[in-house]
Amino acid sequence: MENAAAACSPAISVIIPAYNVAPYIAETLDSVFAQTFKEFEVIIVNDGSPDTPDLESALAPYLQRVRYFRQEHQGASSARNRAVREARGEFLAFLDGDDLWLPNYLEKQLEFLRAHDHDLSYADALLFGDSPLAGQTFMATAPSHGPVTFRSLIRYKCNIITSGVVARRLCVMDVGLFDETLRNAHDFELWTRMVRAGARLRYQREVLLQYRCRKDSLSGNVLHRLSTEMNVLKHIANNYDLAPADRNEVTRAIELQQAAIEVAQGKRDLVAARFDEARTSLERAYRVLGGWKLRTAVLGMRVAPRLLQRLAERRFKIEC
Secondary structure: OOOOOOOOOEEEEEEEEEEEOOOOOOHHHHHHHOOOOOOOEEEEEEEOOOOOOHHHHHHHHOOOOOOEEEEOOOOOOHOOOOOOHOOOOOOOEEOOOOOOOOHHHHHHHHHHHHHHHOEEEEEEEEEEEOOOOOOOOOHHHHOEEOOOOHHHHOOOOOOOHHHHHHOOOOHHHHHOOOOOOOOOOOOHHHHHHHHHHHOOOEEEEEEEEEEEEEEHHHOOHHHHHHHHHHHHHHHHHHHHOOOOOOOOHHHHHHHHHHHHHHHHHHHHHHHOOHHHHHHHHHHHHHHHHHOOOHHHHHHHHOOOOHHHHHHHHOOOOOOO
């Protein structure tokens, strides 16, 4: 189903997948229509959301200003691809249905892209909502340092927030869009393909959006997030034609990711008083990561596990 559209050739197509965002979508759209830059269209794809009646009720006041499509639930990668195929803009601006742009977001992003002649730009975000990290910026918790390359992405030295991305549509189309076999972290995998294909990616540190942390979001579970990232790294290792140096980078990244999973699992087991399992996980992580903190934790598991458990209950928090 499609409703009234914007101009025939907008500069930017705003891509919004919608799944369980009925309580937030109006605020998100208000942030889009408050933009100082006006040459855009908005494409919303309802990915078989279980809250469709409430979603469409929330969308009703906006239907004359957006292009709205429905499909059976196939995941965010499929919903984004549907919107990209329908897009008419030179640039794509990705936005989740619960995040917010500051009024000058599109203007600043387009200026930045054109000034540096790059193919993708991402900005910093303020975290808000249900998280102990609320009030911090995305780049303070997931930094970006140095040029955006395949290796810096794999090493997580450059971390891209999808709601902060504006990219050339043809560059996204040329590499084959989002991989729909990946239900999570398909955005990360797309950025790695774009870089390998020669796309020029750059970031700006200005805070231009707000990223909502939600307790009901799977991405809010650290162990789930780490496991998802591991699956994508393995996908890259198994499916990319990598030069030896890049393959070594991916192999090392997988090793480090497994150690991070062991740390997260060890913390969870410790809080649950599963001391043997916690000690085993932390010892495995220490063999890869080293460091005095892990060494102290491993030693503490051997001599005073219940004391360490009490400390863990106060200090370990689930991040957004």
